[in-house]
Amino acid sequence: MSFTSLGLLDPLLRTLERLNYLTPTPIQDEAIPIILKGRDLMAAAQTGTGKTAGFALPLLHKLLQEGPRVSDNRTRALVLVPTRELAEQVLQSFIMYGQDVPLRSYAVYGGVSINPQMMALRKGVDVLVATPGRLLDLYRQNAVTFGQLQMLVLDEADRMLDLGFAEELDQIFSALPRKRQTLLFSATFSEAIRTLGKELLRDPLMIDISPRNAAAVTVKQYALPVDKKRKTELFLHLLAQRGWGQVLVFARTRNAVDQLVEALQKKGITADAIHGERPQPARLRALARFKAAEVQVLVATDVAARGLDIDALPHVVNLDLPVAAEDYVHRIGRTGRAGASGEAISLVSADEVAQLAAIEALMGQTLPRQEEPDFVPTHRVPVTTLGGHIVKKPKKPKKPKIAPGKGKSKIHLGNWFDES
Structure with a gap:
């Protein structure tokens, strides 16, 4: 199968050829024809399998073919994402795939001044990538309206609900035209997302490319038990001893x-x-410096678990395990992307055994354990099972009590004792 057989327009095909994208991934192969036909879609695929191109390419194709030119303060396609980092990543994908077509893409998100975003939207944009909160701010100030909206994409919608965007999403949906094509793309689908899909989409087709909550097979995973207070010391040791190049590290706080x-x-x-x-x-x-190899180690909280697309990243290290087991899948999905191999190492202390068990239960596999000789923990990490259970070591039998006496000791043996 090639991109040519999917029916995409020539300008898009020329761009893909120049980017050396020759064969579509499974999610692209299945999703693109469905979207081109105008059907609503719910699609699940592992992170790093090309799902952004799975919706970006057919959206650009349809915008070229359908509808009038975009008007002032309007957009024709809206892509909602949970984080600023993912907004920038998705925008760059649209810019890259659409470099040979006369369409304008733009991203809006919080944490930066709203005024330049309002100015940019005055002439309208064909594709608007947005986080929910900032989009509502712009909508309430009439900086963007949805009279020309043709397509809505929710990317990583499960994460948006996890981050508490449910109310903002409801307000956005109520402002959108009912006649539109709606697409839900995510690495995982929670029950809440499936319910949302039933309410939001019209007779959607379903694609599930990979098992729920599975990690890419190209990622080698293992755990290194260590005492909590020695985690930083162990990471510095590994970085030096193993000669790692660039590393992405996740910490909890x-x-x-x-x-x-x-x-x-x-x-x-x-x-x-x-x-x-x-x-x-x-x-x-910070992300730009890391991508340009000006920085060897990028350290992040889970704000970066989704939305970081870094070519050929060989190592991801969990300094701390995440609170939510699903975030582990997204963290390690930053390596082993697009078929490349990667390594994910988790530094696990005894107080994280519950999170470890939850991760293993979610993924249906136990993480192999390796011990670094000089860092064997004093507080051992209990053994876990596939069911997510923690195996407790049997308690040692109690020794007979020795009762103190006046210069003598009494050794209790039932109702008898011997004084000597």
Whole structure:
């Protein structure tokens, strides 16, 4: 199967050929013809399998063929995403695939000034990529209206609900025209998303390319047990001993991110951070430096678990396990993309065994454990089973009690004792 056989327009095919995209991935192969026919669609696929192109290419095709030129303060296709990083990634995909077509794409999100975004929307945009909160702000100020909207895409809709965007989404949906094509794309589908799909889509077709919550087979995964207080020390040891190049590290909190970056910089290692407390320009600058190989280690919270598309990233390290097991799948999905091999290492302490068990239950596999000789933990990480259970070690039998006496000891043996 080739992109030519999918029926895409020549300008798009020429761009794909120039990008050396020769064969569509399974999600692209199935989704593109359905979208070109105008059907609503719910599609699930592992992260890194090309689902952005799966909806971007047919959207650009249809916008070229259908409908009048976009008017001021309007958009013809709306793509909703959960995070600023994913908004930028999706926008860059539209710009890359649409470089030979006369269509305009733009992204809006919070964390930056709204005024330049209002100015950019004055002449209208064909494709608008947006986070829900900022889109509502613009809509309430009449900076964008939806009278010409033809297509709606929800990308990573499960994450939008996880982040508490349900109310904002309801407000957006009520403002959109009922006559439209709606697409739901995600790496995973929760029951809440399936319910949303039934309410939002009209007679949708379903595509499920991969098992739910599965990690890419190209990613080698394992856990390294370690005491909590030695995690940073172990990471620095691994970085030096194994000669790693670029590494993406996930930590649970902003403080943990900043502390690791500080420790790396003290060792002369180039490092930068992405977390919710950093201004958006700083976050984008950190990602750009990492992509340009100006930074060896990028440390992030789960704000970056979805939305980071980095070519040939060999290593992802979980300094801390995520609270939500689903986020583990998205974290390690930053490596092993597009068929490349990758390695995902989790530094696990004893107090994280519940999260480890939940991750293994979700994925249906136990993570192999390796021990680094000089970092064997004092507090051992309990054994887990595939059912997500924690195997507790049997308690040692109690020793007979020795009762103190006046210069003597009494050894209790039932109702008898011997004084000696």
